[in-house]
Amino acid sequence: MARRKKIEDEALYLAPTPMQVGLRGCCPRCGEGKLFVSVLKPGKSCMNCELDFEFIDSGDGPAVFVILIIGFFVTALAMTLQTSYAPPIWVHMLLWIRLISILSICQRYYDCSSI
Ligand SMILES: [Zn+2]
Numbered sequence: 001m002a003r004r005k006k007i008e009d010e011a012l013y014l015a016p017t018p019m020q021v022g023l024r025g026c027c028p029r030c031g032e033g034k035l036f037v038s039v040l041k042p043g044k045s046c047m048n049c050e051l052d053f054e055f056i057d058s059g060d061g062p063a064v065f066v067i068l069i070i071g072f073f074v075t076a077l078a079m080t081l082q083t084s085y086a087p088p089i090w091v092h093m094l095l096w097i098r099l100i101s102i103l104s105i106c107q108r109y110y111d112c113s114s115i
Pocket residue numbers: 027028029030031032033046047048049050051
């Protein structure tokens with residue numbers, strides 16, 4: 001059954017390379033539909049060929065990306081603020097804890113379907 005489905009897939013779609021899928025964020029079978037519904041969240045299925053994306057298990061990968069990207073951004077801002085104005089530690093805690101929380105929550109709900 002699985003072998004028959006694979007033959008059908010090859011007959012209907014010219015499969016994109018893994019590099020194309022990664023760079024464009026497109027469906028791994030047809031190359032047309034969007035793979036992601038938000039920045040790091042894969043969709044349920046392809047809107048073009050209806051490939052079920054349930055086999056895609058990203059695990060903790062998206063959380064690591066968010067931690068690294070936001071951490072790099074906030075660390076650069078904190079270092080710039082410290083070297084420029086040397087504020088007391090409570091200013092850093094007031095600013096950066098809120099900013100990290102807001103950015104982490106916002107990326108969860110950011111919709112990239114219009115990109
Ligand atoms: Zn597709």
